Amino acid sequence: MTCKILSFSASALVLTTSIAFAQTEIQWWHAMGGTNGERVDKIAADFNASQSDYKVVPTYKGNYTETMTAAVAAFRAKEHPHLVQVFEVGTATLMAAKGAIYPVEKLMADAGEPFDKSDYLPAVISYYQTPDGELLSMPFNSSTPxxxxxxxxxxxxxxxxxxxxxxxxxxxxxxxxxxxxxxxxxxxxxxxxxxxxxxxxxxxxxxxxxxxxxxxxxxxxxxxxxxxxxxxxxxxxxxxxxxxxxxxxxxxxxxxxxxxxxxxxxxxxxxxxxxxxxxxxxxxxxxxxxxxxxxxxxxVIGGATLWALAGHDAEEYKGLAKFLTYLSSAEVQAWWHQETGYVPITTAAYELSKTQGFYDQNPGTDTAIQQLSLNTPTPNSRGLRFGxxxxxxxxxxxxxxxxxxxxxxxxxxxxxxxxxxxxxxxxxxxxxx
Structure with a gap:
């Protein structure tokens, strides 16, 4: 009887381990400390609980400058994460890092993940597009003063x-x-x-x-x-x-x-x-x-976007694409916006926040959105791209x-x-x- 129990336990352990190994890990380095770091952990945990194929592992790497520096060093050592959070003023630096980035719009297309740029607030994504309109990184925590x-x-x-x-x-x-x-x-x-x-x-x-x-x-x-x-x-x-x-x-x-x-x-x-x-x-x-x-x-916006780094396997990028879809969903973005004060990156998240009565209950919390959307951005007000x-x-x-x-x-x-x-x-x- 004892032997049978031990045998069953060992089998269960092997089965559990096999399931764990079957999950494809996605490493996400970020710069969100304190309470916002806990919110990042929740987003990752909720995504992980929503499916069994992929596991997003968020890691706090210090402030914005420290996180970008760590990612660049890790890329050179070929020990880089799949996803890194970089503040807006690092955009030109990453664009110039030849071969280091995997443009998010291309990533989504290659992974076969549905993606429509028109879903995102123009004032947010315009900062992170090439002159041809290709979106380089996924907006995440965008704000304005x-x-x-x-x-x-x-x-x-x-x-x-x-x-x-x-x-x-x-x-x-x-x-x-x-x-x-x-x-x-x-x-x-x-x-x-x-x-x-x-x-x-x-x-x-x-x-x-x-x-x-x-x-x-x-x-x-x-x-x-x-x-x-x-x-x-x-x-x-x-x-x-x-x-x-x-x-x-x-x-x-x-x-x-x-x-x-x-x-x-x-x-x-x-x-x-x-x-x-x-x-x-x-x-x-x-x-x-x-x-x-x-x-x-x-x-103009501040905050940061999420950059995919090149050099990983296609299956891992497929999981990353699914996570980015989850991250951009109206429910997740509305929650993130209402908890933090960051701008909802999609029109759907903004509309959901309205429907939920958030702006009625918290007057002024749509000020940032109103400022960013006040007029069509000009070459003077689109943003900055300085090295x-x-x-x-x-x-x-x-x-x-x-x-x-x-x-x-x-x-x-x-x-x-x-x-x-x-x-x-x-x-x-x-x-x-």
């Missing part, structure tokens, strides 16, 4: 939610006068105050359609409009109307703890603000600089920090950022050609 505001503080200060930069100054002064430590702050300052400020006012950040039309592009954001806006912000900093709080999301606590009444940063901070703020808050569109434009154009832009953003950060510290004027900081940035563009151009 918005103006977050402390509704209780604005009410107490007796001012309306700002719509223009003149309104921003008025509201910031009223907030400080009412006892707040600062009027406003922002994070990801290159993205918010140069990249999106330029697109919002339909101004080019660089030549060659912001790099989309060729690597031989040059920066031109050291123009009078950007200079005047940044100079005015620096002046406001002298009276606490503005307070700089760091390069990425470091200044979030300044908003959620009630130190600053307004904050410009990604719509994807919705989940964090909702869990941390002890006051009524809202989000609205970026302020318009009426000295530059009479109406806004559209904002070495991760390093260029570091340069912009350094120069703007010198401005906020009072060590440089806005003109000096911008001229230096453009000069140093162009050097990095030329370096990239030499390696890409």
């Amino acid at each position: 918005v103006l977050w505001y402390n509704a209780d503080a604005l009410k107490a200060a007796g001012v309306e939610v700002p719509k223009t930069w003149d309104d921003m100054k008025t509201a910031a002064q009223a907030l400080v006068d009412s006892g707040m430590d600062c009027g406003f702050s922002f994070g990801w300052q290159s993205w918010v105050m140069i990249e999106n400020y330029s697109a919002w006012h339909n101004m080019a950040m660089g030549t060659k359609e912001n790099g989309f039309a060729g690597f031989d592009t040059e920066f031109e954001f050291n123009n009078e409009a950007v200079e005047n806006r940044l100079a005015d912000i620096a002046e406001m900093g002298k009276n606490k109307l503005f307070k700089y709080g760091g390069r990425r999301g470091d200044s979030l606590p300044m908003f959620t703890n009630g130190e600053c009444g307004m904050w410009m940063n990604s719509s994807a901070y919705y989940g964090s603000i909702k869990s941390q703020a002890k006051f009524e808050f809202g989000q609205t569109m970026l302020p318009l600089d009426t000295a530059v434009a009479s109406a806004p154009q559209n904002s 070495n832009f991760v390093q260029v953003r570091d340069v912009i950060n350094e120069e703007l920090e010198a401005l906020w510290a009072g060590d440089k004027t806005a003109k000096e900081a911008l001229d230096a950022a453009v000069s140093r940035g162009n050097d990095l563009l030329r370096k990239f151009e030499r390696t890409a050609n």
Whole structure:
């Protein structure tokens, strides 16, 4: 009797092991830490539970820069994952990595997986298409900067939610006068105050359609409009109307703890603000600089997409294609959007969120979608495709920090950022050609 039981157990173990081995693993490297990392794990786990042929294995590899660097190094060592999450400013770098990527549109076609680009929001996929319209990577966590505001503080200060930069100054002064430590702050300052400020006012950040039309592009954001806006912000900093709080999301606590009444940063901070703020808050569109434009154009996205890396087996890519279909489904995308504040990447997910009453129950949570879809993107507002832009953003950060510290004027900081940035563009151009 004992022998029979042991024999049966061994057989069961062999059977279980065979089933496990039959599953094709898909390695997914990502940059989502904390709560969003748990959400990524849930998406993968739910897909794995939905079928038995494939198993997606998500792995957190650090922040965006660290994840992209790790993927490039792993590709050279031929130990790379099937899928890697790369932030939007890494697009040109991956495009120039010859033989490294498997364009997602081609992957879906080769795998026989149904795929229709018209299902995706134009403002999202246009950033990641070739000049011929081929989609290179799968949109996943796309966001855009918005103006977050402390509704209780604005009410107490007796001012309306700002719509223009003149309104921003008025509201910031009223907030400080009412006892707040600062009027406003922002994070990801290159993205918010140069990249999106330029697109919002339909101004080019660089030549060659912001790099989309060729690597031989040059920066031109050291123009009078950007200079005047940044100079005015620096002046406001002298009276606490503005307070700089760091390069990425470091200044979030300044908003959620009630130190600053307004904050410009990604719509994807919705989940964090909702869990941390002890006051009524809202989000609205970026302020318009009426000295530059009479109406806004559209904002551009941030966040990241998922890139398939070349060099794996066809069966593995078939599983990857099925996972990308699952990831883009209306139900998954609506859940991800509502949990995080990232933009739903498909029209169906947006419509489902409407039907579910999410925007009625959470006013303002469709602000990012409205900003991105405000007008048909122009060559100035489609997005950016600059090589070495991760390093260029570091340069912009350094120069703007010198401005906020009072060590440089806005003109000096911008001229230096453009000069140093162009050097990095030329370096990239030499390696890409």
